[in-house]
Amino acid sequence: MSSVLHSPGSGQDPRIATHYRPISSHLAITPPVSVVIPAMNEAENLPYVFKSLPGWVHEVVLVDGNSTDDTVEVARSLWPDVKVVGQRGKGKGDALTAGFEACSGDIIVMVDADGSADGGEIVSYVSALVSGADFAKGSRFANGGGTDDMTFIRKLGNWALCTVVNRKFGARYTDLCYGYNAFWRHCLDKIDLDCTGFEVETLMNIRVVKAGLKVQEIPSHEYLRIHGTSNLRAVRDGLRVLKVILKERSNRRDLRRRTRNSPLLRTGQGEVS
Ligand SMILES: Nc1nc2c(ncn2[C@@H]2O[C@H](COP(=O)(O)OP(=O)(O)O)[C@@H](O)[C@H]2O)c(=O)[nH]1
Numbered sequence: 001m002s003s004v005l006h007s008p009g010s011g012q013d014p015r016i017a018t019h020y021r022p023i024s025s026h027l028a029i030t031p032p033v034s035v036v037i038p039a040m041n042e043a044e045n046l047p048y049v050f051k052s053l054p055g056w057v058h059e060v061v062l063v064d065g066n067s068t069d070d071t072v073e074v075a076r077s078l079w080p081d082v083k084v085v086g087q088r089g090k091g092k093g094d095a096l097t098a099g100f101e102a103c104s105g106d107i108i109v110m111v112d113a114d115g116s117a118d119g120g121e122i123v124s125y126v127s128a129l130v131s132g133a134d135f136a137k138g139s140r141f142a143n144g145g146g147t148d149d150m151t152f153i154r155k156l157g158n159w160a161l162c163t164v165v166n167r168k169f170g171a172r173y174t175d176l177c178y179g180y181n182a183f184w185r186h187c188l189d190k191i192d193l194d195c196t197g198f199e200v201e202t203l204m205n206i207r208v209v210k211a212g213l214k215v216q217e218i219p220s221h222e223y224l225r226i227h228g229t230s231n232l233r234a235v236r237d238g239l240r241v242l243k244v245i246l247k248e249r250s251n252r253r254d255l256r257r258r259t260r261n262s263p264l265l266r267t268g269q270g271e272v273s
């Protein structure tokens with residue numbers, strides 16, 4: 001559903017129509033929105049995921065992690081226009097990287113395929129982006145957010161890692177390892193993703209703050225995975241996240257050292273924050 005409106009008083013030639021798409025009773029937008037869904041053996045959960053997606057999204061890109069169930073067939077039957085892409089390697093980070101490359105929208109939303117994310121929240125993410133944010137970062141621990149899916153150990157680990165990121169990178173995040181986020185496509189050039197596993201969200205959250213992008217947290221509720229079990233292993237993946245934090249920290253130190261020693265950068269050209 002899309003309509004053509006003229007912005008009142010814009011002084012624009014009325015013959016140049018801008019296509020606005022209503023996304024709520026209060027908001028109509030022009031940028032096309034792509035939804036990326038990484039899915040590995042999620043056939044049973046996909047009906048819940050697709051049912052909650054708003055009809056106004058421009059495209060849905062499903063990244064299949066070599067599923068051995070009917071994930072791809074079910075996705076195609078539920079959303080006939082779904083763009084199905086494969087991934088080169090393994091892991092959620094690898095899948096998202098492939099999915100982002102395949103997107104044609106200006107806004108990209110990441111949604112898990114396990115039924116834990118409510119597609120009805122997409123409007124809040126998109127509203128934040130069209131209001132000026134570069135990156136709309138879901139948070140289960142911001143006021144109004146919540147989780148039914150995290151164990152005590154996962155909450156503790158996420159809190160500890162989030163605290164380290166806030167201290168080391170000057171961020172003010174309330175959540176770190178959460179898969180529901182949205183951003184303008186241009187952010188991809190600044191964050192240059194190069195990881196394969198569940199550390200992907202942490203890497204994105206660190207690089208957006210390092211790049212000086214405008215980040216807005218969106219309160220989000222994470223529901224229980226409906227069928228199947230999580231692929232995440234708290235200790236193994238927690239250590240991977242920690243490794244990414246330390247690596248990003250040391251890259252930052254190297255960069256500062258290089259800045260101090262480089263005559264070009266010392267004169268203020270190509271400022272490094
Ligand atoms: N394509 C793809 N998707 C994956 C992979 N690993 C996890 N996912 C998907 O990423 C989402 C989050 O994974 P999940 O196992 O629920 O982890 P959790 O949400 O952290 O407990 C789900 O939609 C998974 O199907 C992978 O290697 N490839």
Ligand SMILES: [Mg+2]
Nearest residue numbers: 112114116225
């Ligand atoms: Mg999950």
